[in-house]
Amino acid sequence: MHGFVQVNYAARPDFAPSPDRDGLGDDGFVLGEERLQLKLAARSAGGAWGLLAKPELFHDAVSEQAGTNLREGYLDLAHDAWDVRIGRQIITWGVGDLVFINDVFPKDYAAFFSGRPLEYLKRGVDALDANYQSETLSAELAIVPAGFFGSDNLPPRGRFFQFDPFPALPRATAEPAARFSNTEAALRLHGTMAGTELAVYAYRGFWRAGTFAPDDSAAPTRAIRFFPRLAVFGASARRSGLGGVWSAEIGYYDSRDDPRGDDPAVENSQFRFLIAYQRQLAADFTGSIEYYGEWMQDHAAYRRTLPPGFPASREVRDLLGLRLTRLLRYQTLKLSLFAFYSPGARDCFANPEVSYQFSDRLTATFGGNIFGGPAQTFFGQLGRNDNAYLSVRSSF
Amino acid sequence: MKNGLTFLWLLLFATQLLAQTPSPGEIAAKSQQAFSYAGRDMAARVVMTLVTASGEQRVRDMTMLRRNGVAERQKYFIYFHSPADVRGTAFLVWKDPGRDADRWLFIPALNLVQRIAARDAESSFVGSDFSYEDISGRPLAADTRRLVRDETLNGKPCHVIESIPTGRAGFTRKLAWIDRATFLPLKEEYYDAQKELSRVFTADEVREVDGVPTVVRRTMKNVKSGHRTDVVFRDVRYNIGLTEEVFTERSLRRPPPPWISVE
Numbered sequence: 239m240h241g242f243v244q245v246n247y248a249a250r251p252d253f254a255p256s257p258d259r260d261g262l263g264d265d266g267f268v269l270g271e272e273r274l275q276l277k278l279a280a281r282s283a284g285g286a287w288g289l290l291a292k293p294e295l296f297h298d299a300v301s302e303q304a305g306t307n308l309r310e311g312y313l314d315l316a317h318d319a320w321d322v323r324i325g326r327q328i329i330t331w332g333v334g335d336l337v338f339i340n341d342v343f344p345k346d347y348a349a350f351f352s353g354r355p356l357e358y359l360k361r362g363v364d365a366l367d368a369n370y371q372s373e374t375l376s377a378e379l380a381i382v383p384a385g386f387f388g389s390d391n392l393p394p395r396g397r398f399f400q401f402d403p404f405p406a407l408p409r410a411t412a413e414p415a416a417r418f419s420n421t422e423a424a425l426r427l428h429g430t431m432a433g434t435e436l437a438v439y440a441y442r443g444f445w446r447a448g449t450f451a452p453d454d455s456a457a458p459t460r461a462i463r464f465f466p467r468l469a470v471f472g473a474s475a476r477r478s479g480l481g482g483v484w485s486a487e488i489g490y491y492d493s494r495d496d497p498r499g500d501d502p503a504v505e506n507s508q509f510r511f512l513i514a515y516q517r518q519l520a521a522d523f524t525g526s527i528e529y530y531g532e533w534m535q536d537h538a539a540y541r542r543t544l545p546p547g548f549p550a551s552r553e554v555r556d557l558l559g560l561r562l563t564r565l566l567r568y569q570t571l572k573l574s575l576f577a578f579y580s581p582g583a584r585d586c587f588a589n590p591e592v593s594y595q596f597s598d599r600l601t602a603t604f605g606g607n608i609f610g611g612p613a614q615t616f617f618g619q620l621g622r623n624d625n626a627y628l629s630v631r632s633s634f
Numbered sequence: 635m636k637n638g639l640t641f642l643w644l645l646l647f648a649t650q651l652l653a654q655t656p657s658p659g660e661i662a663a664k665s666q667q668a669f670s671y672a673g674r675d676m677a678a679r680v681v682m683t684l685v686t687a688s689g690e691q692r693v694r695d696m697t698m699l700r701r702n703g704v705a706e707r708q709k710y711f712i713y714f715h716s717p718a719d720v721r722g723t724a725f726l727v728w729k730d731p732g733r734d735a736d737r738w739l740f741i742p743a744l745n746l747v748q749r750i751a752a753r754d755a756e757s758s759f760v761g762s763d764f765s766y767e768d769i770s771g772r773p774l775a776a777d778t779r780r781l782v783r784d785e786t787l788n789g790k791p792c793h794v795i796e797s798i799p800t801g802r803a804g805f806t807r808k809l810a811w812i813d814r815a816t817f818l819p820l821k822e823e824y825y826d827a828q829k830e831l832s833r834v835f836t837a838d839e840v841r842e843v844d845g846v847p848t849v850v851r852r853t854m855k856n857v858k859s860g861h862r863t864d865v866v867f868r869d870v871r872y873n874i875g876l877t878e879e880v881f882t883e884r885s886l887r888r889p890p891p892p893w894i895s896v897e
Contacts, residue, residue, distance in 0.1 A: 240718060285891035314888070321888055330746040357743035371884045435749070476749055478736060483751040516749075521756040521804075568684060568861060569761030598692050598717035633718035 241276040241292075241634060248353035248607075248627035256397045268397050268625045269352040270299035275309065288314035300397075310362045321369040326362040329380055331426055331439065333474050333485035335559055336576065337530040339510040340439040340472040340489050342424055343380075344388040344446055351393055351607055351620070353627025363388050375429040382423075382443070385416030389465065390446045399622035401614075403450060403548060404461035410453075411463045414444055434477040439489070441470040451503035466504040467494040482517030485528075499536025502543045507535040514559075522565035531556040549614035556582045570595040578617070585611025585618045602630045658779035661793050664817040665810070670771030671708070672846045673872030675701040677893055680867055684762050687860030693717065694760050697894050701876045706731040709881035710770060713894045722896070724886045727766075731773030735766070740886035747883055755804040762863040763833060763854040765804055776800060777808070787811045787820050805832070816840065816847040831857050844872045 246269055250256075253266030273296040281288040292309040312325030332341040336350075336359075349358035364386040370377045382388075389411070393400060414420040422443035429436060444465040452458030472489030489510045496504035514528035534540060537553040544550055558581060563574040572593040579586045591605030606626045611618030656664070682694040695716040701709045712725040722742035729735045737750040757766050777797035785794050792811040799805065807825040812818070818840060826832040839851035848870055855862040880890050889896055 240721065242718070279896070281891075281896055283891065285888070316888065321884070328743075328745045330744050360744055369884070371882065373879075376884075478734065478749075478751070481734065481751075481753070483749045485749075516751045518752045518757065522758060524751065526751075565758075565761075568686075569758060597690075598719075601719065631719070 239276065239278065239634075241274065242631050243634075244273045244275070244355075244629060244631040246271050246273065246354055246627070246629040248625045250623070250625050254622075257395060257399055267300050268623065269354065269627065272297045272299070281314075285316055287316070290314070308362070319371050321371075323367045323369075324365075326364050327367060328360050328362055329365070329367060329424075330360060331424075331437075333476050333487050333514065334512050334530060335514065335526060335528055335561055336578075337512060337528065337557065337559065339487045339512055340426075340437075340441075340470065340474060342441040342443065342446065342468075342470055344390055346391040348391045348393045348398075351398070351623065351625075353605060353607060353625060353629065355603070355629060355631070361388060361391065375427060378426040378428075380424045381421060384414065384418055384420040387414050387420070387422065387444065387465065388446075389413065389448055389463075392447065393620070393623070398620060401549065401619040404452060404458070407452065407458055407461040409450075409463060410460045411448075412465075414465055420444075434475055437474045439470065439472045439474070441468070444468050445493070445505055449503055449505060466496065468492065469494055472510075480515075480517075482515055485512070485514040485516075487512040499534075499539040500543045502540075502545055502548075506537070506540050509533040509535070522569065524561075524563045526559075526561045528559040529556070530559065552582055554582060555616075556580055580611070580615070580617075583611065583615045583618075585609075585615035587617045599634065600630070600632050602628070604628050655781075658781045658793075658795050659774070661781070661795055661812055661817070662777075662779055662797070663774055665795075665812045665819055666771055666774060668817040668847065669819060669849065671702055671706075672848065673702075673844070675699070675874060675876040676870065676872050677874055677876070678867045678870040680865060682760070682762055682764075683864045683866075685862050685864065692761070694720075694762070699876055699880060699893055701878070701881060706771075706773060708770065709878075711881050711885055713889050713896075715896075722889075724889065726881060726883070726886055727770065728881070729770055731775070735770075738883065738886060745887070747886055755802070763856050763861060764863060764865075767804070768835070768854065776803065782809065784814075785811065790815070790820060792820060813840075818847055818849055833857065843870045846872050 247267065248269040250266045250268065255266055256268065273294055275292055275294045277292055279290045291311040294307040294309055296307065297304045308326055310326050310328060312323050312327045315322045329343045330341055332339055343363050344361040346358055346361050363382060365380045365382045367378065367380045395402060424441040425439065427438050445468045448463045448465045450461045450463050453460045453462050469492040470489050472487065474487035476483065476485045491508045491510065493505050493507045496506060499506040510532050512528060512530045514526060516524065516526035519525045532555040534551065534553050541550060558579045561576045563572065565572055574591045576589040577587065588608040589605060591603060593601060593603040595601045608624050609617045609620040613619060677699050680696050680698050684692040693716060694714065697713045699711040703709065708729045710727040710729065714720045714723045724740040726738040727735050734753060737752060739748045739750050741748065755765060755767050759766050759769050777799050779795050779797050782794045782796050785792055791814045793814060795810045795812055797808040797810065805824040806827055806829060809823040810819050811821040813820050818837060820837045822835040823831055824833040834855045834857060836853050837849040838853055840847055841850050848867065850867045850870065852865045853862055880893065
């Protein structure tokens, strides 16, 4: 039996308290938990079937709650060139580094900004995922049945200072109804041509982050988080060149419930694009840079229908990303820095981290999440959530 | 007349001797063939123990699959069984001498296949004293060589070959003791930019597997830091019929039975 035991704490630098809407009092801790994950796996000798489950048991010291979670749990079937995986699974597509264009699967941004290990940025999706591989072209189709919609997990108001469009209203969530027409489907076709890995993508489903709208504009009682319909079409390419690896990706987000861009509650359609380059700079020292942008369509209609008091998003939201990773002492010590900077909005994010392997079983990681920029921007609004985190994992 | 005949015999004998000593380039080519390219394909369970100067140990346990292509091309697939935090991680390398290899890394926790940019000579393989190039072989054209001497090492007659890199490399000079019978390197000394001995490779046990002489135990020692890496090859098999299909993204996500047992 395999798995790990992990402790994970994140706190504000001066232990300044959270917004603390729960009234529990957290002494400035954004995250404080102990977690046990088991990895239970079985596979037939010929590989025709396999089973995997990653159940978790956790104790959240901040909310003083214990709970269980099934991070992944699926059945694998394989036959000739086909692989089918049924159940809760993590699916990761696209070539961006912490930016997502054609990766339309659930994310946990709260986990990432709270200093959890990077794998927790991705959440399991309940789906049937079928893969077909051939020498020239391979295909992957993921179907999420209606009723199994998984939303993104956003930083909660109770623990993160952030812009709140409806400060006085309690929240509710309305996920897509369990109707057959609400089935999500995502398709990826990929192959290699002339040394370049190419892929095209298509998705039919919903905006996973969701938006908030008052239940009644005249006399609102609650702010409802709902998930408008979305279709995404995109492509990506990756190849080596100039001593490194180049990646590029584009996607068109078709906001099906707001085709003219004049519904203030629904995101406008947008183009997303990305270009990135990764290279080894010296022995055990890797660097990568990327340029990412979101180009809002129908920006004039958006400005015209923007409710008063709401910060206006720019037509192009761009980000420069940088990652530096240095391994030392026979790769037992890892120093890394990840940073975002928006040339347009001038907001920024930095995640420096130091990780040390005490032994093959024990690793400790210490790092920080630093948010900056004007208050109206994405990272700027999180400016009061700077935190330092520690995680210690014992694997078995 | 008799002197003339003796002279002719001597001449014949001398030319035979000369013909039996291959050039340094030929020795190196045969050595690379014997060490890194034996068989059309290979599978092995490899256990690497990293030992610090103070005796602390870390173990990397992996299954390695290799398939030869045309010219000096090769494909490698490496699946990690331990340590626990990298179990299920898999590496795919498409080696094409003359350019940096194409490398992919599979991260099970994210179900993500990442393309890795790295320069072979300088990258340490999983934190060991071996670089990627030490594992998969250095392109023949990358060094100039000369035969220094013939010497007996541990009772085995060897050619001692000196290699000097033509371009940038992880060493400035290498001395290799190549077994004259098997053409396997029995010992190698690596000299660094300060012209000092930095690493020593030794083939500790050579055994015949499927008729192929194979180094089943080897050590790379960093003389300056005192750190060393001991490698044991178990269950070595050659010519088992590995196809191109095994060396694809699909194998990274789903380790191909029967070659990989996910124990």
